[in-house]
Amino acid sequence: MAAGSAPVRFKTNYAVSRKIEPFYKGGKIQISRDGNYMFCPCGTKLNVMDIATGALVHSIEQEDQEDITSFVLSPDDEILVTGSRALLLKQWDWRENKCTRTWKAVHMAPVASMTFDSTSTLLATGGCDSTIKIWDVIKQYCTHNLKGSAGVVHVVEFHPDISRLQLFSSSMDYKIRIWNLTSSKCIAMLDGHYSAITSLTFAADGNTLISSGRDKICMVWDLKTRAAKRTIPVYESVEAAILLPEDGDFSQLGVQKQGLHFVTAGSKGALRIWEAATAACVYTQPVPYQPVESRGEETNECSLTNCILVPEKNEIATVTAEHNIVLYNIQTLQLRKQFAGYNDEVLDVRFLGPADSHIVVATNSPQLKLFELATSHCQILYGHTETVLALDVFRKGMMFASSAKDKSFRIWRMNKAGEVLCLAQGVGHTYGVGTICCSRMKESFVVTCSQDSTIKVWNLPVSLTSKAKAALISSPEILQAQVTEKGHHKDINSVAVSPNDKLIATGSQDRTAKLWSCPDCSLMGVFTGHKRGIWCVQFSPVDQVLATSSADGTVKLWGLRDFSCLKTFEGHDASVLKIIFVSRGTQLLTSGSDGLLKLWTIKSNECVKTLDAHEDKVWGLHSNKQDNMVVTASSDSCIILWKDVTEIELEEEQAKKEEQIMKDQELSNLLHEKKYLKALGLAISLDRPHTVLTVVKAILKETDGRENLEKNILRLRKDQKEAVLKFSVTWNTNSRNCHEAQAVLGILLKHEAPECLLQYDGIKSAVESLLPYTERHFQRLGRLLQASMFIDFMWQNMRLSDTSKWDKEGL
Numbered sequence: 139m140a141a142g143s144a145p146v147r148f149k150t151n152y153a154v155s156r157k158i159e160p161f162y163k164g165g166k167i168q169i170s171r172d173g174n175y176m177f178c179p180c181g182t183k184l185n186v187m188d189i190a191t192g193a194l195v196h197s198i199e200q201e202d203q204e205d206i207t208s209f210v211l212s213p214d215d216e217i218l219v220t221g222s223r224a225l226l227l228k229q230w231d232w233r234e235n236k237c238t239r240t241w242k243a244v245h246m247a248p249v250a251s252m253t254f255d256s257t258s259t260l261l262a263t264g265g266c267d268s269t270i271k272i273w274d275v276i277k278q279y280c281t282h283n284l285k286g287s288a289g290v291v292h293v294v295e296f297h298p299d300i301s302r303l304q305l306f307s308s309s310m311d312y313k314i315r316i317w318n319l320t321s322s323k324c325i326a327m328l329d330g331h332y333s334a335i336t337s338l339t340f341a342a343d344g345n346t347l348i349s350s351g352r353d354k355i356c357m358v359w360d361l362k363t364r365a366a367k368r369t370i371p372v373y374e375s376v377e378a379a380i381l382l383p384e385d386g387d388f389s390q391l392g393v394q395k396q397g398l399h400f401v402t403a404g405s406k407g408a409l410r411i412w413e414a415a416t417a418a419c420v421y422t423q424p425v426p427y428q429p430v431e432s433r434g435e436e437t438n439e440c441s442l443t444n445c446i447l448v449p450e451k452n453e454i455a456t457v458t459a460e461h462n463i464v465l466y467n468i469q470t471l472q473l474r475k476q477f478a479g480y481n482d483e484v485l486d487v488r489f490l491g492p493a494d495s496h497i498v499v500a501t502n503s504p505q506l507k508l509f510e511l512a513t514s515h516c517q518i519l520y521g522h523t524e525t526v527l528a529l530d531v532f533r534k535g536m537m538f539a540s541s542a543k544d545k546s547f548r549i550w551r552m553n554k555a556g557e558v559l560c561l562a563q564g565v566g567h568t569y570g571v572g573t574i575c576c577s578r579m580k581e582s583f584v585v586t587c588s589q590d591s592t593i594k595v596w597n598l599p600v601s602l603t604s605k606a607k608a609a610l611i612s613s614p615e616i617l618q619a620q621v622t623e624k625g626h627h628k629d630i631n632s633v634a635v636s637p638n639d640k641l642i643a644t645g646s647q648d649r650t651a652k653l654w655s656c657p658d659c660s661l662m663g664v665f666t667g668h669k670r671g672i673w674c675v676q677f678s679p680v681d682q683v684l685a686t687s688s689a690d691g692t693v694k695l696w697g698l699r700d701f702s703c704l705k706t707f708e709g710h711d712a713s714v715l716k717i718i719f720v721s722r723g724t725q726l727l728t729s730g731s732d733g734l735l736k737l738w739t740i741k742s743n744e745c746v747k748t749l750d751a752h753e754d755k756v757w758g759l760h761s762n763k764q765d766n767m768v769v770t771a772s773s774d775s776c777i778i779l780w781k782d783v784t785e786i787e788l789e790e791e792q793a794k795k796e797e798q799i800m801k802d803q804e805l806s807n808l809l810h811e812k813k814y815l816k817a818l819g820l821a822i823s824l825d826r827p828h829t830v831l832t833v834v835k836a837i838l839k840e841t842d843g844r845e846n847l848e849k850n851i852l853r854l855r856k857d858q859k860e861a862v863l864k865f866s867v868t869w870n871t872n873s874r875n876c877h878e879a880q881a882v883l884g885i886l887l888k889h890e891a892p893e894c895l896l897q898y899d900g901i902k903s904a905v906e907s908l909l910p911y912t913e914r915h916f917q918r919l920g921r922l923l924q925a926s927m928f929i930d931f932m933w934q935n936m937r938l939s940d941t942s943k944w945d946k947e948g949l
Contacts, residue, residue, distance in 0.1 A: 146722050147784065148739055151747050152768060155781035158509065161185040161194060162461050162479025166208075166444055171215045173451035174531055176463065177232075178479060179206050184220055186232060186859075189465070192477060192514020196235040200228060207248040212258035214755055217275060219261060221249035227263070229275065244271055244280060255296040264291030270307055272319065282322050286752055287315065295338045304345070306405050308335040314349060316364070326364045330357050337378045341398055348414070350379035356402060360412050370417040374404040378445035380454070382411065382468075390470050391838050392420035403456055405582055407440035409471060423471050460503070462518060478507050478516040484771035486529045487758035488539060490552060494762040497769055498538055499777060500526040506550075508558055511779070521548050521560045521614070530576045530584075535763070537561075537603075539584050541571035548614065549598065561602050564617040566594060575633045575642075583620075583657065587630035593644060594619040595657050621722055623659040625652060632674045634684075641698070643684050645672030651686045654699065663701040669695060673715045680723035687714035695740065707738050709745045716759035720768075729756035729770060805829065809836050815850045822858050827865040834878045848885045859886065860898050867907045876915045883908065 162178035162185065170177050170883055175195065176187040184198040184206055200206065211218050211232075218232040221243060229239040243249055245265035252263050259272040260281070270291055272282035289310025297304040303319040312335060315327035333353035340347055346367075347359040349899040352375040358368040382388055391411050393399050398414035411421040425440065444457035453474060454466045461479035466472060483502040490496040490508070498519075499507045524543035531538040541547040549562040569589035569825035577583045583597045596617050626646035634643045635656065642654040651665040651672050670689035677684055682698040693707040693714055712732040720727050725746070726738040733752035736745050751770075760770030768780040801824060808817035814837050821829040837847045851862065862882055870879035878927045886895070895901060 146724050149721055149725060149737060149782055150747070150784045151782075151787055152365070152735075152737070152749055152780040152801075153783040154751055154778055155767070156511075156779040157751075158481075158777040158779075160461075160480040160775045161187060162457075162463065162477075162545040164443075164461065167446070167455070167457055167463065168209070168211050169446055169448050169455055170211065171213065171450060173448045173453065173799065176401070176455075176477075177209065177211055177218070178463070179209065180479075180925045181205055181623055182222075183368070184209055184218075187477070189475070190513075193304060196232065198230055198232060198235060199222070200226070208250060208252050208263075210252035210254055212254045212275075213256060214258045217254070217258060219252060219275075221252065221263065223248050225249075227273075239278070243276070244283075245269060245821070247572060250290050250292050251294050253294045253296060256298050260296065260650045261685055262294045262296065262307075264294040264307060265308075266290045268309065270294060270317070271307070272305070284317050284322060284324070285322050287311075288313075293335055293338055295340075297344065298340050300783065302344075306338050308338070309347075310334070312351070312353075314338065314347075315357075319358065328359055328364060328366070330359075330366050330369065331355070333375075336376060337380075339381050339400065341381060342384060346398065346414075348379055348381065348398075350402060352376070356400070356412070356541050358398075365869040368414065368417055370412060370414070372402055372404065372410065372419075374402075374406045375441075376402050376404040377441075378403045380445055380447045383447075383449060386452075386469060388469055394420075401445060401454065403442035403445035405441040407442055407458070408446070409442070409454065409456065409466070421471075425528050460505075462516070463714075466828060467679070474648065476518065477514060477515045478509070478518075481775045481777070483773045484756075484775060484777055485525075485527055485757050487769050487771035487777055488529045488531045489762045489767075489769060490531060490535055491556075492535050494535065495769065496552070496763070497777070497779075498529060498540075499771060500529050500540065500758075504542065504544070508552075509777075510556060517556075517558060519550065519558055519560070521563075522546070524570070527570060528573045530574050531576060532576045532581045534581070537576075537581050539574050539576055541574040541586055543570035545570060545588070547571050547574055547584065547596075549584070549602065549617075551603075560614045562598065562617050563614040564594075564619065566619045566622070567592065571635045572629065573631060575635045577639050578635050578637050578852050579639045582639070585633050585635060587625065587633045587644060589629045589630065589648075591624060591626050593625040593630065593633065593642070593654065593659055594623075595621040595642075595658075595659060621657060621659045623654070625654075626650065628671070631672060634675045634677050636677045637679055641677070643677060645675040645686055647671035649688075651675050651684065651696070652683070653701070665694075665696045665701055665703075667703050668692065670713075673713060674717045676717050676719060678723045679719055685717050685719070685726060687717040687728055689713040691730075693717060693738070695728065705740065705743060707743060707745070709736055709738075709748075710734070715755060715757055718759055718761050718768075720761055722765070727759065727761070727768060729759045731755040733774070735759075735770065738882060751781070752776060772812055805833075809833065812840075815853055818850055818854065818862075822854075822861045825861075826869045830862065830865050831869055831875060831878060834882065838878065844881065847881060848889075851882060851885050856898075859890075860900070862886075863898060863904055864900060867904050870908055870911045870915075873915065873918065876911070880912070880915070883912075888908075944946055 163180045165179040167178050176189050178185045182203050186196040188195050200222050204224040206220050206222050209220040218230040227243045228237050231238050245267050247266035249263045250266050259276050261275050264272050268287045271285040274281050287309040291309045293308040303470045305317040307315050312331045315324050316326040318325045331351040331353050333351050335349050335351045337350045338936045345361045350356045356370045356379050357366050360367045379400050379402050398711050402410050408425045409423040410419050441459045442456050446455045452468050454468050456464050463477040465475045481501045486500040488498050490498045497509050504522040508517040522542040522544050526542045528539050528541045537551045539549050546565045548560050550558050551561050552558045567588040571586050571588050573587045575585045586594050594827045597620050626648050627646050628647035630644050630646050632645040642656045645651045650666050653662040668688040672686050672688050674687045684696045687693045691710045694703050695705040705773050710730045712730045714728050716729045718727050728736050735749040737747040738745050752772040754773035756770050756772045763767050766782045771777045817833045821833050866879040866882045869875040
């Protein structure tokens with residue numbers, strides 16, 4: 139065995155090294171002025187994300203556990219305000235994740251929209267109750283209550299020139315209202331839209347307004363005359379319109395003339411640039427591949443729901459209906475970074491790349507997601523037309539395969555730059571392809587199994603890899619199945635290829651696993667013994683053994699020679715969905731439908747560790763090439779990376795033991811040298827009551843022991859005295875140690891004022907614990923005193939009787 143020179147070290151534990159979990163579930167997002175942080179609403183939380191790393195910085199959550207209905211970050215990045223269904227507004231110091239102020243929104247219904255003015259001092263809130271409130275966030279009071287809107291006020295914007303004291307709003311009557319903040323009156327209504335207005339943007343001159351709506355038009359308004367200058371038909375429902383900066387070079391985007399240009403984002407899923415003066419579309423961003431069935435505008439899953447300008451980083455951010463957040467270079471619209479805000483149910487996951495630098499994820503969607511682990515950058519891979527069900531990776535880690543409900547599978551390849559191409563497609567199954575496995579030695583074939591109960595073997599032409607290297611593939615090559623075999627009577631849930639590519643194993647809902655020769659698919663044997671359907675089959679990397687996991691909650695190991703059951707592992711209380719070999723085939727890692735992972739040692743049949751981090755079925759389980767990381771994926775939308783911490787824990791344990799020995803030796807030396815104060819301090823720092831007791835006993839054995847103890851205890855710090863009092867409670871429960879406990883207690887009561895003692899941490903519980911035992915010790919001493927007095931009395935009587943006897947005898 140190549141790696142067999144070093145002894146196999148059994149794993150004992152895995153720890154969560156990273157979680158990729160939903161951080162955005164819809165609604166408006168906001169990006170800080172410096173372009174470093176992104177604010178994403180996620181139900182009851184508002185997540186603050188670091189854009190550079192994709193890491194979650196803070197999760198801001200309201201105490202009332204109510205959904206956040208709207209939020210806004212001030213233009214100077216200092217103040218964050220959130221509004222919830224509980225009709226409360228909260229002001230946050232978001233960098234410290236601290237709520238600095240809470241006040242009632244005074245709205246009769248939740249707040250639907252919020253905005254700050256350019257000075258970050260005035261906050262406007264538009265409510266579902268048709269009113270608008272304006273707040274002075276510095277002086278902390280409501281300055282205006284603007285009534286007259288129709289229905290939900292879903293857009294509010296201050297005029298950028300604060301000297302005008304104007305607020306613009308839009309509600310369910312599709313009109314734009316202009317409010318004069320001096321008189322608190324609506325001074326004008328701009329009427330032109332026939333559906334909900336989604337955004338209001340002001341030009342630099344302050345006299346031009348651009349509004350966008352779901353009526354598939356954008357309108358340019360002259361604020362001097364308060365009339366429409368131009369209506370621009372954009373032929374899609376527009377969710378946001380933003381102005382291009384006047385000082386940038388946008389020649390690559392078709393901007394040839396000076397003048398007002400704006401970007402629209404809407405239901406067609408592409409950014410488009412418009413010239414306001416001519417109403418012409420000068421540039422349309424190329425959209426990713428879309429299946430034919432979903433090219434209708436209303437069903438387009440890639441439609442854009444938001445668009446934000448990030449001038450500091452020279453970027454535009456867009457948000458898709460699938461909760462993906464994409465950052466583009468503003469001058470070229472080249473993709474810079476992409477985040478997946480919500481993964482839905484995760485059905486499978488695999489490490490990818492020569493150094494396992496990426497993971498590929500199958501979510502409840504036709505698109506695959508490829509995450510770069512270092513940056514959280516996410517590529518969306520288009521190709522399948524229905525939900526992707528399974529994944530597998532070839533040995534080198536650059537090519538992988540996916541299978542889906544669309545009855546097909548696809549072969550993908552990642553290049554050195556991390557970009558992925560679809561090389562080939564295989565069609566032939568009559569139902570969804572539920573499981574797939576790649577050849578183990580070379581990139582030569584794949585095996586697929588389907589709900590149609592058949593097994594198909596597909597050879598990959600050698601030309602695929604060379605074409606991929608040269609990046610010559612314009613469209614996927616169509617593959618044909620070499621072998622088709624009716625495998626089982628029910629759905630086939632799992633397929634595996636042996637390490638030498640000569641055997642295929644399948645596991646089915648019919649409670650059996652079968653062994654087939656490869657590539658001709660002739661049946662070699664059947665494994666029977668499970669009481670319910672088999673979810674996963676896996677070959678051992680070192681032995682002629684097959685592992686199977688089942689809905690009956692057991693894992694079985696089978697011999698490939700005689701098809702007998704060698705071992706059964708029982709411990710899961712639910713279906714065992716996935717199984718992998720780790721530690722060079724000496725251990726198993728299994729995942730269950732209850733969200734638990736279990737680590738087993740094969741030789742001892744023992745479950746070494748149970749890992750609990752998921753809340754639902756764990757469908758995906760894969761180990762990296764170095765065998766020190768595991769990735770799991772679950773129906774709870776979470777992807778978790780686990781690190782093997784066996785070595786770290788052993789080292790920590792060893793270091794703790796060594797430190798303990800050193801401290802024990804130091805304590806022994808201090809006692810020997812009669813440095814009792816230092817000995818007491820060290821024993822307290824070790825948090826070992828018995829060791830402190832040993833020191834107290836050593837002090838009391840000395841001549842003038844009580845005085846010595848008193849002197850040392852009084853020199854302790856307050857926290858150390860608290861610790862000694864807590865230890866005394868423990869000692870006092872044992873009659874053998876009660877004298878030392880009472881001695882310490884006596885010193886504290888004698889020298890500490892009652893007010894000081896009441897300040898001690900845990901004084902109440904200490905007194906409650908000390909009283910009953912102290913009374914018992916007192917009663918015992920009382921009984922002992924009585925007994926000793928009786929003995930003394932008897933002794934005195936005996937002496938008296940002896941004396942009288944001698945007197946009688948005349949002595």
